Amino acid sequence: MEFVIRISQFLLSLSLLIVLHELGHFIPAKAFKTRVEKFYLFFDIKFSLFKKKIGETVYGIGWLPLGGYVKIAGMIDESMDKEQMAQPAQPWEFRSKPAWQRLIIMLGGVTVNFILAYVIYVFIAFVYGDKTVKVSSLEDGYWVENKILTDIGFKTGDKVLKVNDLEVVNDYDVRSNIIGAESITISRNGKEEKIQLPEDFLGQLSSSDDRSLFERRIPFMVGVISDSSQNKSADIKVEDIITKIDGKPLRYFDQLDSLMTDYKNENVDVELLRGEETITRQLKVDEKGRFGFRPAIDDDRFAELGYYDIATKTYTFGESFGAGAHDFVDTLKKYGAQLKAIFNPSTGAYKGVGGFKAIYSIFPSVWSWQAFWVLTAFLSIMLGVLNLLPIPALDGGHVMFLLYEMISGRKPSEKFLERAQLVGFVILITLVLFANLNDWI
Template identity: 85%
Template structure:
């Protein structure tokens, strides 16, 4: 079921972004009376799942969900239609239009990506507001489970005070500024100390077994009782919280392993919190020292119990435009920092470049419209930025040659553009293969 939910979100988001990106090319092309021969969601190599010709354009859905395209007449693109290009230019072809019109057509896709992302952030701000958790409310610091962070010097219970030399106020600030971070100032047992990250931290993190970073310390809330659990008939209910084991307090889930040390094949007295009621149960421990419970998460409940706070900033319709602009610029800045790290070999960040599997995995295993729209906005920015890279097979490559033409007054030859497109296509395929292979190693 989790797979179905995730793949549904992934395909819906991807389809929305592809159609609107290509629409960004389609609309100005039609405005400038340029013939658009195809408009496709996904690629139609050999055959289409669906196609219908309306006017001069064939609209269709391909079978390969790796992108989409519009085929504009008289344009050197991935179709490499040399037969058409060998014919005399026609007034309705892309190559016959003024350079400034061709530039607008090529910039249309990324423009739509950025506009879409901005308005999604406006919508999210207005409908959902901003939820923040202050660092101060995390009274006992963070849960540090990642061995890489432990090796660097972090420990469970550390409180994050600064990232680099900038004080952090909210929990979000800690994780969102990990890219570009060089030092963390922490408070441990009342004493401040500085932990320096290795230069290739991002590369090491990409190769680490765990992708957890600084996690909130939460109680042991039971989400599900395993079918093989010795306690499946013990009267345990989902959302019960274990507060003590054998008379020893269990405030945080990360304390469980140490409390369970030495307990195997025994029956223990366990205190539970169910709503406002304290309950005592006799629970069995199996040969692995486990109760057979899966841990759960309920942010509302944890806030209610005082594990951390949560402030919801609401916005009027007018205010949401400013809040959306802030989120858009902030996301764009952070993605720019991520790209900079990727193209700086010493950081090792290129090891974390992911493909479609990585994108699929960022969607939650449950349906959340808020998460869906926030992720779609981020992916829209990512798609827009990547398409601006000066690689001939991408929009940015076409823009690069058009700017050269406008500035110099000289148009590159069609032969040169064909060769550049081929080189760009090879580069692009190489990058796509690298990213998708990275998903599995």
């Protein structure tokens, strides 16, 4: 069921982004009376799942969900239609249009991506508002489990004060600013300490199976009871919170392992908080010291129990435009920082470049419209930025040659553009293969 929910969100988001991106090319092309021969969601190599010709354009859905495309007449693109290009230029073809019109057509896709992301952020602000966890309310600091962090010197219980020289206020500040950070200032046992991050910190993190960073310390709330659990038939309900094991307090989930070492393959009495009621149950412990429960997160419930404070800010419709702009610019800057780190070999961040599996995995295993729209907005920005890279075969490559033409007054030859397109296609395929292989290595 988790797979179905994740793949549904992934395909819906991907389809929405592809269709709107291609519409960004399609609409100005039609406005400038340029013939569009195909408009496809996904690639139709050999055959299509669906296609229908309306007017001069064939609309269809391909079977390979790696993207989509519009085929514009008289344009050197990935189709490499040399036969058409060998014919005399026609007035309805892309190559016959003024350079400024061709530039608008090529920038249409990324423009729509950026507008879409901004609009989504506006409505997220209006509908959901902002919920942030104040770092100052994390009285017992963060849970630090990743060996990469512990080897550097971080410990569970550390309170994060600054990332570089930026003082953190909200939990989001810690996570979002760690990319490119050189140091983190913590408070441990009332004393401040600055810990330097190694230059290849992102590379180490990217190549690790554990991607956790500074996690909020939360109680053990029962989320999923495994089918293989010895306690499947016990009177345990989802959202029960385990507060004591054999009379010993369990305030945080990260304290569980140390408490369970003495109870492997035994029965143990546990105290549970169910709503406002405290109850006791006897549970079986397996050979690994586990009950067979997966934990759950409920920020509102945890805040109600005093684990941390949540600051909620709501926006009027008018205010949401400013909030949406802030989120859009903030996300754009942070993605730019990621790309900068990726293209700097010394950081090792390139090891974390992922493909479709990585994108699929960021969607939650339960359906959440808020999470869906937040991720779709981010992916829209990512798609827009990547398409602007000056690589032939991408929109940015076409834009690069058009700007050269407009500045120099000389149009690159069609033979040169064909060769550039082929080189760009090879580069693009190499990058796609690298990213997707990274998902499995």
